[in-house]
Amino acid sequence: MIITITPNPSLDRSFELERLSRGGINRATADRVDPGGKGVNVSRALNAAGHRTTAVLPLGGFSGMLLSELLSRQGIEVASVSVHGDTRINVSVVETNGALTKINAPGPELTADESDALLHTVRDLIGPDTDWLACCGSLPRGLAPEWYADLVARVHDGGARIALDTSGSALLAALTARPDVVKPNREELAEAVGRPLATIGDAVDAAAELRRLGAQQVLASLGADGMLLVAEEGSWYGSAPVALVRSDVGAGDASLAGFLGAGGAGPKALAAAVAHGAAAVKLPGSAIPTPADLDPAGVTVTADIPLDWPLGGRNGRPTADRRSGTFHIPTPERIGECHD
Numbered sequence: 001m002i003i004t005i006t007p008n009p010s011l012d013r014s015f016e017l018e019r020l021s022r023g024g025i026n027r028a029t030a031d032r033v034d035p036g037g038k039g040v041n042v043s044r045a046l047n048a049a050g051h052r053t054t055a056v057l058p059l060g061g062f063s064g065m066l067l068s069e070l071l072s073r074q075g076i077e078v079a080s081v082s083v084h085g086d087t088r089i090n091v092s093v094v095e096t097n098g099a100l101t102k103i104n105a106p107g108p109e110l111t112a113d114e115s116d117a118l119l120h121t122v123r124d125l126i127g128p129d130t131d132w133l134a135c136c137g138s139l140p141r142g143l144a145p146e147w148y149a150d151l152v153a154r155v156h157d158g159g160a161r162i163a164l165d166t167s168g169s170a171l172l173a174a175l176t177a178r179p180d181v182v183k184p185n186r187e188e189l190a191e192a193v194g195r196p197l198a199t200i201g202d203a204v205d206a207a208a209e210l211r212r213l214g215a216q217q218v219l220a221s222l223g224a225d226g227m228l229l230v231a232e233e234g235s236w237y238g239s240a241p242v243a244l245v246r247s248d249v250g251a252g253d254a255s256l257a258g259f260l261g262a263g264g265a266g267p268k269a270l271a272a273a274v275a276h277g278a279a280a281v282k283l284p285g286s287a288i289p290t291p292a293d294l295d296p297a298g299v300t301v302t303a304d305i306p307l308d309w310p311l312g313g314r315n316g317r318p319t320a321d322r323r324s325g326t327f328h329i330p331t332p333e334r335i336g337e338c339h340d
Contacts, residue, residue: 002046002132002260003125003160004039005056007118007147008107008140011063011070012036012250014092016284020101026093032284034250035070036090038136038165041250044288045257045276047076054079056121058140060108061086079125081117083108094284098245109141119151126158132260134163135179136253138170145169152177161264164215165256167191175214181264182210183256185221186311201307203228204235219259219273221252225311227277229270236267238301240278254280254289271299 012035015028035044043055054077059068064087068078085108093101110118122133133155135148148170152162156177164171164179167188175182190197193206200222207218207230217231226239258276262269275296279289 001127001129002051002053002134003056003122003130004043004053004134004136005118005122005151006037006039006137007058007110007143008088008138009035009037009040009057009059009067010088010090010105010107011067012090012092014094014284016094018096020093020095020099030284032287033070034287035067038253039134040067040071041253041288042134042136042257042260043071043076044074045254046261047074048288048290049257049261051261053077054125056118056125057081058083058108058110058114058118059087060084063087063089079121081114081121083110083114085109094246100248107140110143115143115147119154122151123154123158126155126160130160132161132163132264134165134256134260136165136256138166146173148174149177152179163256163260163264165252172213175210178214178216181217181219181259182215183219183221183252184210185252186223186225189220198310199307200225200228200237200305200309200311203311204230204305204307217265219256219270221255221277222311223248227255227270227274228305229267231265233266234303235305236270236301236303237305238270238274238299240274240295240299242278242281245281246284248281250288251277251280267301267303271296271301274299274301
């Protein structure tokens with residue numbers, strides 16, 4: 001069982017169109033509504049892969065009811081906490097050239113009682129069959145930056161493993177509680193260490209710094225430049241070719257689901273994370289990949305990390321155009337040749 005908690009969930013409305021015209025009338029070629037929020041997406045990806053999962057959510061208003069209904073239709077168990085404010089609605093616009101425009105609403109402000117109810121709901125769900133608790137996303141108004149730290153400390157006392165996917169002060173505060181894995185993207189990793197990251201080696205050093213601050217593992221998403229896993233047992237770099245990026249909304253969440261579903265440690269779990277992320281960016285909106293969408297044979301993982309390769313596809317390192325997403329990788333070892 002993997003429990004996810006999303007303190008600021010959303011309905012994700014996405015539109016696909018040929019070209020966005022600012023100030024004009026835009027006609028979409030396709031649109032969809034999906035349950036949204038990082039933890040929600042992790043639960044959706046886990047459920048699609050056949051893993052048992054429960055999503056803990058603060059829900060309010062019509063949008064909250066619709067979010068719960070959409071998850072229930074997908075067979076995902078929801079443990080909800082009623083809040084006074086309306087669950088937010090986020091909007092994404094995807095152009096045919098790959099450009100993505102996102103508008104994220106702030107969401108409701110939670111009261112102290114609603115905050116406590118969320119914490120108690122999670123603690124009540126934790127049991128002997130709980131493999132992971134995934135704490136995901138930004139904190140809504142009303143929750144202090146230390147909220148995740150408090151949650152991680154309480155749940156660790158019960159023996160459950162913790163995955164944390166957040167950023168800024170909430171991430172830094174929670175590191176002292178020693179989460180089992182944190183999953184920043186490149187920008188969040190740079191923000192956490194307070195310096196820009198120009199190369200893969202810079203990202204490895206930054207991940208090692210987060211480990212010194214308390215993270216037991218760092219699963220870092222570098223977007224089109226692949227993924228890193230830095231842990232006590234070793235460090236690995238993973239990548240996969242993507243012919244066409246349709247939408248990267250929820251791709252990092254799908255990666256975390258793949259990682260946790262594959263055990264949450266070592267290069268094989270990193271390979272699963274890369275496969276899920278690569279599959280997710282080929283799908284529209286925040287659609288979640290199924291096992292049929294995955295291409296494990298296309299994933300490359302190596303312990304021989306190319307530390308000097310610049311991030312951003314420059315100077316001969318693996319290139320990835322935003323429109324094509326295609327990687328050009330030298331020949332690092334395949335996952336089957338890696339050792340846990």
